[in-house]
Amino acid sequence: MAETVQSVDRAAPARSRRTRGTKAPRPRTGAAPEAAPPDADAATLVGYYRQMLLIRRFEERAARAYTEAKIGGYCHLNLGEEATVVGLMAALRPTDYLFTNYREHGYALSKGIGAERVMAELYGRSTGVSKGWGGSMHLFDAEARLLGGYGIVGGQVPLAAGAALAVSYKGGDEVVMCHMGDGTTAIGAFHESLNIASLWNLPVVFVVINNGLGMGTTVENSAAEPELYRRGAAYRMESLRVDGTDVLAVRDAARTAVERARAESRPYLLETVSPRLKGHSVVDPARYRSKEEKEALKAADPLARMALELEEAGVLSADDRDRLDAEVTAEVDAAAAFADESPAPEVSTLFDYTYATPVPGELRRLPADPVFGS
Ligand SMILES: Cc1ncc(C[n+]2csc(CCOP(=O)(O)OP(=O)(O)O)c2C)c(N)n1
Numbered sequence: 001m002a003e004t005v006q007s008v009d010r011a012a013p014a015r016s017r018r019t020r021g022t023k024a025p026r027p028r029t030g031a032a033p034e035a036a037p038p039d040a041d042a043a044t045l046v047g048y049y050r051q052m053l054l055i056r057r058f059e060e061r062a063a064r065a066y067t068e069a070k071i072g073g074y075c076h077l078n079l080g081e082e083a084t085v086v087g088l089m090a091a092l093r094p095t096d097y098l099f100t101n102y103r104e105h106g107y108a109l110s111k112g113i114g115a116e117r118v119m120a121e122l123y124g125r126s127t128g129v130s131k132g133w134g135g136s137m138h139l140f141d142a143e144a145r146l147l148g149g150y151g152i153v154g155g156q157v158p159l160a161a162g163a164a165l166a167v168s169y170k171g172g173d174e175v176v177m178c179h180m181g182d183g184t185t186a187i188g189a190f191h192e193s194l195n196i197a198s199l200w201n202l203p204v205v206f207v208v209i210n211n212g213l214g215m216g217t218t219v220e221n222s223a224a225e226p227e228l229y230r231r232g233a234a235y236r237m238e239s240l241r242v243d244g245t246d247v248l249a250v251r252d253a254a255r256t257a258v259e260r261a262r263a264e265s266r267p268y269l270l271e272t273v274s275p276r277l278k279g280h281s282v283v284d285p286a287r288y289r290s291k292e293e294k295e296a297l298k299a300a301d302p303l304a305r306m307a308l309e310l311e312e313a314g315v316l317s318a319d320d321r322d323r324l325d326a327e328v329t330a331e332v333d334a335a336a337a338f339a340d341e342s343p344a345p346e347v348s349t350l351f352d353y354t355y356a357t358p359v360p361g362e363l364r365r366l367p368a369d370p371v372f373g374s
Pocket residue numbers: 103151152153154180181182183184185211213214215280
């Protein structure tokens with residue numbers, strides 16, 4: 001996997017400090033166990049592992065529900081990104097804002113939105129986080145400060161810069177984090193947003209989740225500068241690349257970025273290298289990948305990696321892991337049952353959540369819309 005690379009215009013923060021936690025030596029007889037720092041102690045690590053496992057089981061369940069025609073529209077999964085998601089979210093305060101693209105179920109879960117409300121949204125039910133009108137790509141929860149969920153590649157990037165401008169204008173200390181894929185760095189809005197964010201000192205952290213592919217196109221075939229974090233240099237923005245399969249490395253890098261934004265009101269560009277384990281969306285068999293490539297991906301599975309590290313460090317045994325798995329699977333089953341039993345939204349509410357300010361019914365009626373009749 002990618003190594004952490006020197007930041008463009010400042011010294012990079014310390015390399016992955018995973019060794020503090022997962023590689024902590026097992027207590028030996030007669031020797032006092034080395035105390036792990038509280039941000040990488042056993043309970044913290046098991047907590048991260050549990051969150052990653054929840055995302056994995058949630059996404060597997062979503063894929064199954066899709067084949068059962070319970071979920072309509074598009075459905076993109078975070079399989080392979082679990083360490084990235086959990087590491088990034090661990091660096092945010094609950095009051096910080098988040099913008100993402102359409103690959104966002106795991107982010108919603110890690111932002112503290114319950115699995116039931118996320119699954120219900122995928123099923124298009126009124127109990128969903130966007131009241132059933134958003135679906136998989138448009139999760140939105142103002143209370144949790146998850147401001148979407150966007151299907152237009154790059155659509156969220158200028159919006160995030162705008163939100164950071166609002167924070168700055170109001171004098172708040174919240175940070176805006178904005179996720180996107182590698183393919184998004186070729187979109188004009190990406191460059192416009194980074195430019196203005198740097199020029200105006202906006203408290204926004206742009207995170208490029210480099211999974212190596214934009215649908216079936218490799219980064220090398222689409223980016224003149226495939227080391228994407230280097231794009232920050234064009235805007236005099238501090239930037240860093242980090243191994244996205246290492247939850248603590250991601251968290252620590254994200255903390256540096258978030259604190260820079262909070263304390264100095266400077267934007268930051270963080271790139272995580274986070275291989276996508278499956279197809280672009282649930283309907284993509286990824287035929288553009290060779291057998292060997294698919295085989296090699298197994299070594300890049302962040303969940304398997306963390307399970308092994310925690311077991312080796314004596315933090316989580318195979319039995320403990322099975323127990324956690326059963327717990328998390330039950331949570332996901334309950335979420336699916338909740339979604340299944342929830343009602344579809346009322347058609348009369350179709351336009352209720354399109355604008356922040358209510359618009360009178362007559363004006364938003366679609367011409368000759370059979371739903372409304374004449
Ligand atoms: C403006 C725009 N162009 C094209 C598409 C079609 N499209 C959907 S996802 C995608 C690939 C984006 O890749 P990347 O940014 O790397 O994100 P990833 O899916 O890998 O997470 C494309 C081209 C779109 N949704 N919006």
